[in-house]
Amino acid sequence: MAARRIITGFSNPTVKALRALRDKKHRKRERRFLAEGLRLLTDAREEGHLPEMLVMARGREEHPLLTALEAEVAAAGGEVIETDAEILSKITGKDNPQAVAGVFAEFDTALARVERGAAKIWLVAQALRDPGNLGTMLRTGDAVGAGGLILIDDCADPFSAEAVRASMGAIFTQQVAQARWDEFAAWLRQGPGQLVAASLRDAQDYRTAPYASPCFLLIGNESRGLPEEYEVTCDLRVTIPMRGRADSLNAAVAGAVLAYAALAALEP
């Protein structure tokens, strides 16, 4: 069994440093983020992402996957910490924390790393402000077999605890890239790719639109939608019918409805 460091005090510097990862400024300086839960950490490990530090609650149930994870983290030179459930709860900010959390190095989110040929569908979000929506889009991307999520302009932080949690592990399976609009538009036109705008205006019906692979589905900001000057440069503008009073869907919902329509068209 690997050597574990035991931490018992709330004021321990490691606890303070871990808690600080919930703050974006601190997270960006450290280039580290937190992910919780055995299932999520196991998914991460199977995708080749080992935490640099593993934090386990005392009194947890033993589990072979956790034992294996602990051994791998230790073998890779990572640190294994055991602490009270209350302290883990303080670290993760959840009342009912998972029994284990890991500290990961943030990934490189350069657009140049995106391999557009790796998937038929890519999700693209512009000025998406809600980290829960961001994580939910990652989760949906995994579900439709998308390659990843490209974040345009000022979006929520994909490494925030809320986004990681909502992604249900997809933060480790989906590629994530961040870029300004001009940079993205230039990159896109360097290779194959159909850019599809989810439009609030009266555009083509999303169910019958001619989606083509690789298909980049672009969803706009939660309250403003896409800027019109972005929309006009897209190859296709599609609308989801709205039969009620409201004129828009939740951004993550709109992304999912489009993504499943594109999946049905591209892999019938």
Added chain:
Amino acid sequence: MAARRIITGFSNPTVKALRALRDKKHRKRERRFLAEGLRLLTDAREEGHLPEMLVMARGREEHPLLTALEAEVAAAGGEVIETDAEILSKITGKDNPQAVAGVFAEFDTALARVERGAAKIWLVAQALRDPGNLGTMLRTGDAVGAGGLILIDDCADPFSAEAVRASMGAIFTQQVAQARWDEFAAWLRQGPGQLVAASLRDAQDYRTAPYASPCFLLIGNESRGLPEEYEVTCDLRVTIPMRGRADSLNAAVAGAVLAYAALAALEP
């Protein structure tokens, strides 16, 4: 112009009572809930829901819709309060509060009030725990022209601030009912209605399933899905394809993907 009461202190009893509406226990005792934002309050008014109390921030921009709303609230015997933006922020719990909030009487959520013939689609959620998901499902229901949302077993409170906010006004346009499973199942069989389970098991493809009106789309709990004994009593079990590592979608996303598939089938 209506008489306004001006409140300036955080410790004012009205401020305390309004803040307490964020707490479920207090909300249930008072049978009142808070909704924010001029657009949402205007939607409510057009649907026949006037707030009993209107709380406006000082320094807000004047708006004809707000003036009209204020006059109607006063004419109906309601109270109009003017306060500081900071106090309104305390009341709503938001850093950037809307300029206006209203206190509404909770609606009757008895199942007997649901008019099943009023719409082709109804959303039904079982043990849905996240108020954001609940509000998002209301918003989606509005978008597909659904009749409303039926909440089965122990769900989040539809009148919580988070659910009301995420509904984007659909709390006022969609019917909301709450029932235990047995009560719902008995009610459903008293009239026409196809009960469709969103299944995590290998069921019929959701895209080609024979949806029939009125169609009740049943979505299970965020982590456990639907109990198997509920699923087996459904008329139809449908699955949304999962092409990645994850075995489920976010509950509100699953509801939306199904609702749009049903809409396409029932109103092609």
